[in-house]
Amino acid sequence: EDQVTQSPEALRLQEGESSSLNCSYTVSGLRGLFWYRQDPGKGPEFLFTLYSAGEEKEKERLKATLTKKESFLHITAPKPEDSATYLCAVQARGGATNKLIFGTGTLLAVQP
Amino acid sequence: NAGVTQTPKFRILKIGQSMTLQCAQDMNHNYMYWYRQDPGMGLKLIYYSVGAGITDKGEVPNGYNVSRSTTEDFPLRLELAAPSQTSVYFCASTGRVGDVTNEKLFFGSGTQLSVL
Numbered sequence: 001e002d003q004v005t006q007s008p009e010a011l012r013l014q015e016g017e018s019s020s021l022n023c024s025y026t027v028s029g030l031r032g033l034f035w036y037r038q039d040p041g042k043g044p045e046f047l048f049t050l051y052s053a054g055e056e057k058e059k060e061r062l063k064a065t066l067t068k069k070e071s072f073l074h075i076t077a078p079k080p081e082d083s084a085t086y087l088c089a090v091q092a093r094g095g096a097t098n099k100l101i102f103g104t105g106t107l108l109a110v111q112p
Numbered sequence: 113n114a115g116v117t118q119t120p121k122f123r124i125l126k127i128g129q130s131m132t133l134q135c136a137q138d139m140n141h142n143y144m145y146w147y148r149q150d151p152g153m154g155l156k157l158i159y160y161s162v163g164a165g166i167t168d169k170g171e172v173p174n175g176y177n178v179s180r181s182t183t184e185d186f187p188l189r190l191e192l193a194a195p196s197q198t199s200v201y202f203c204a205s206t207g208r209v210g211d212v213t214n215e216k217l218f219f220g221s222g223t224q225l226s227v228l
Binding site: 004032034036041042043044045046049087089099100101102103105 | 116152154155204216217218221
């Protein structure tokens with residue numbers, strides 16, 4: 001069964017304290033792995049797509065990496081505005097129409 | 113562009129009542145989706161549509177119905193509401209399927225539904 005597990009469930013950082021979020025997945029052939037950011041009371045917002053092991057994507061203080069079993073979202077020198085829930089999702093190869101399997105998310109709080 | 117618009121934002125239903133959650137997008141996207149999000153659970157796909165007149169079941173379709181008469185609108189119907197349908201519902205759309213490097217979902221801001 002295709003599955004996505006995110007850890008930790010919650011993470012509290014001081015401003016400027018770098019860290020990483022983990023997304024482990026089991027899927028019958030990975031077509032794509034997606035990272036989304038979700039602010040309270042809002043819908044998820046797209047961050048990155050990764051689709052081959054070794055690939056890296058960067059956006060401001062965020063960098064996403066991918067291996068054959070997991071993805072990491074590295075946050076460098078975070079700011080309070082980076083506080084949000086970060087969702088990971090995978091799409092299996094052969095899956096139709098962009099149906100995604102989502103993890104439960106990591107709630108990140110960055111304190112000033 | 114407004115993107116994906118969902119109404120209402122909040123709703124309280126009594127057990128057995130019915131309602132329709134509205135979703136509209138102005139990006140001319142063919143693909144539209146309904147997800148529900150429960151505390152401690154990942155987003156679960158309820159129904160999806162690949163174009164006007166074409167819909168299909170997702171992972172958790174029981175108790176819901178959809179229709180897609182236009183490209184813009186994708187309403188979700190709850191018949192005989194049950195407490196298990198208390199959740200936050202998100203509508204999403206995408207215009208590109210086939211090139212995974214350019215696929216991304218655009219989400220609405222959600223409808224918080226309580227069934228009491």
